[in-house]
Amino acid sequence: MRHLPPPPPDFRARLAALPPDPRTAWEGLAALAAHALSPLQTNALDAALIARFPTPPAFAAAAPLRLALLGSATTEHLAPGLRVAALRRGIPLALWSPDYGQYQAALEGPDPALAEFAPQVALFALDAHHLAQEAAGGGSVAALLDRLAALWARARALGAVVIQQAALPVAPPLLGANEHRLAESPAAFLAAFNAALRARADAEGAHVLALDAEAALAGLGAWYNPTYWHLAKQEIAPAAAPAYGELVGRLLGAIRGRSAKCLVLDLDNTLWGGVIGDDGMEGIVLGQGSAGGEAYVALQRYARGLAGRGVILAVCSKNDEAVAREPFARHPDMVLREGDIACFVANWGPKPDNLRRIAQELNIGLDSLVFLDDNPMERDLVRRELPMVAVPETSDDPEQSIAALVSGGYFETLSITEEDRERTALYAGNRAREALREQTTDLAGYLRGLEMRLVWRGFDAVGMARIVQLINKSNQFNLTTRRYTEEDVRAVMADPAAFGLQLRLLDRFGDNGVIAIVIGRVDAEGDCDIDTWLMSCRVLGRQVEPTTLNLLAARAAARGAKRLVGRYVPTKKNGMVKDHYAKLGFTMVGETPDGGSRAVLELAGFQPAETFIEVVEG
Amino acid sequence: MPTETEITAGLSEIFAEVFGREIALTPALTAKDVPGWDSFKQIEIIMATEERWGMRFSTRDLDGLRCVGDLIAVVAAKGK
Incomplete structure (x- = not known):
């Protein structure tokens, strides 16, 4: 387990001194687990875990x-x-x-x-x-x-x-x-x-x-x-x-959908040898001519291979941005090019701040990031400030970086979807959309200019991998955060009272892939319970939500529903959808002590919202 | 090559880690004398001993283990 840092010298003492508060104790145990523990230390940690939590706690992440x-x-x-x-x-x-x-x-x-x-x-x-x-x-x-x-x-x-x-x-x-x-x-x-x-x-x-x-x-x-x-x-x-x-x-x-999504790369002495700001384009070690230069090429190839199957690449470097970008644009031996990097952050600010910014810009959680940096001080700082970011142990030896990424298995994936293969193109499309937004003066003009189509299908075998992936990966725009396995999804398909919708968004810049999932269940009284409503954050602000409601209302009505019943179940991450149903015109009918809520929409008087998205079955 | 005293000192540390408390080691000490010394702990002791002195026990080494003194003797013999 070479990707994990060595355990602290006071491992045993920290194990013996767990705080009485269960949540703090759980976090303390998880923090100790994040080290390369020997077999005996693993057994000791487990004994403490069992003693403290004879049954698994429900409050964990x-x-x-x-x-x-x-x-x-x-x-x-x-x-x-x-x-x-x-x-x-x-x-x-x-x-x-x-x-x-x-x-x-x-x-x-x-x-x-x-x-x-x-x-x-x-x-x-x-x-x-x-x-x-x-x-x-x-x-x-x-x-x-x-x-x-x-x-x-x-x-x-x-x-x-x-x-x-x-x-x-x-x-x-x-x-x-x-x-x-x-x-x-x-x-x-x-x-x-x-x-x-x-x-x-x-x-x-x-x-x-x-x-x-x-x-x-x-x-x-x-x-x-x-x-x-x-x-x-x-x-x-x-x-x-x-x-x-x-x-x-x-x-x-x-x-459980907890695999990482994004590899964040430091540059100097991580992606190439030397310091671009000091050594310049001719001075950095990269490419043919030396074993060291070849090794950095091999690491870049590995990163590119990861990107090819859906891992997002980002850069987080202490450099002047123009200097940092130069090798990507002009160095003949660079494997990675600017088009491969979904988010490029180079400045002199602290790296934890920049990692927060990367997560925010990519609309993913900090726990979806893996941060690769040769500098032990930077790694230590990030581990302390952002314990949810995975930080593999490495050095300025690129072979060790590859070995640490392999050993960590951070991006373990069970199936490959079309969306995974196209992810880099998706982010390129986002840049083109961003350019359009800057050209257009008003939001309506921008949305109209996108020429969007929402293509929906019921759940089927073809879409299964992506359906399960979205259900287990979506944290932020997820009303109920119910995680389902392939077996569970098949059960929905077999249940005559239930229906599932998979929604794909296309626009003039390309196919955004399947970006939203809805599961509804209609009971004998005509209540359609919205079991699941989730959406990929990368299509926020595009009117997908009201368009989805139009579709959902029509599908539920076709199954005899008289009203939609929505639920917001709060988690650490889904605060952005707290008022989702209120915004869509539902009537709030109850709150739970944990901040959750229930909302109802009568279908008899429902007026579909007008949006710039055409809805198509397919 | 570790001396018998060094081996005993090393084993004391291993036993303390395995049982989470100090165990006073004597050559005659057996599993019966120590509460909690079950087959799971026995394997932890063997594994940690192998690791500490960078050696690998054979099945015959292990079959001959009756007491702490036997373990000391095996480590001493293998360390030569």
Whole structure:
């Protein structure tokens, strides 16, 4: 876990001196979790966590998550690393495990205790010895995957998202380099299983925990020690348990939509060698001619690869802006160009202030930022002032920067949507829109000039990835912040009383992608409860809200609704929609003690608002 | 090569971290004598000992462990 800073020297003392207030204690525990803890420290932190919070607290930044840990050998030693990795992401984790080796019986029963636990995630942590036994019995990889797929389906029937662990390549080869030619080889069976697992998992909607890839990265010895297998049937070595937890934690973060969205890059000695203000264009180390220069190119390529699959890139540098921009515009070996950077901030102000500005300009939360900077003082300052910003440990060695970003897995993503691939273009479109806004003198003229079309569809399989992504990622413009998994969305599609809307906004500068989701449910009295209404902040101020209401009112009325019932459930982040329903002409009918509210709109007298957006089904 | 005294001192630190309290180590001390010394703690002790002296125990090393004195002897033998 090289991306995390070393633990404080007074780790034990801080653990022993947690404040009595539960919220402060939780934050203190989360702060301690944000270090590269040894296995013993991880266990000690977990013991303190359990002692303080026997059941997961409801007040944490993220809602508690229930995970069924389904193992075929010893898994107890993995629990502390799992809970600590979840804590690191602000997620309180509740764990349930069947009796030793009883995962299949627990699912097939199903075990009433498992059904009562109602897992949201089922982690199939099956050891490779167990999987390879199928080969010994003459079974095929296909038969094994059939058996697993049936169990995945049972876990999904309980409402769980499925994670299947790939097999660690623990079996010693019998033949050699061409092991695959030996039909009965356990090593060849495990390799074939790992290869076939991916396609099958995709077909069944299960996610893969790529232990095999991790073993290739760090060496099998970092994960597996036969002595502990023989001693305690621990296939994941206890020394690797924190890393295992972290790997699962990333997936849990992604399932919960808590993965980071934006990589913020320092420039001097991070993106190139040297200081552009002192060394000038000819003096900075970048590009062919030196190993160091090549290494900075490799880091830029990696950043560009991330951008290509949807990570937003930003710059935060202490420089004069014109000087900082020059290499982007003119250096022949720069891989990153100004068009790749969605937000470019170069000045002499403090970096925490500039990171706040970047988050604000991009309309994302500070906890969506990963800040890469070679300077330990800057990293320390940001960690202290903005603990929600991820700050990987690195140096002026670009290879270490890549390794830290890989090790952190900050941008773990479960699926790739069209919106992800087009994100850089989306931000380029925003710049063109900004230019139009500056040219036009009045807002109406600007909105008319955009030539907007709102294209709506019900929920469907094609849109599933983006629907789930938006439901789990949207924090600010989100009235109820209800997080749904793919299973939950399918349940909405199957529910005759419910309807889901996915809305795509197009304009003359391009396709903004699917930017809003609404879920409504009509009851026998004709009340249409607005279960979910969320929108991407990048289309704020474009009249999407009243246009969406026009559509929602029409769809609800078509299903026999007489009134719309909206709800505002306050969170730390959604203050911007507190008056959403009042602004749209709803009547406020009640407030909750936590600042939430309920609002009603009678459809009989509803007059659709006139907007500059054309609504189209498609 | 660590001496027996150095090993005992190092193990005392490990035991203090594992159990969250000071444990007075004697060669004859066994798991039965220490409340909370279960198989989970046993593995923590072994793992931390391996880590501290940069060594790796074999299954035979572990099978021979009956008391703290055995652990000291294994570390001393491996450290040679």
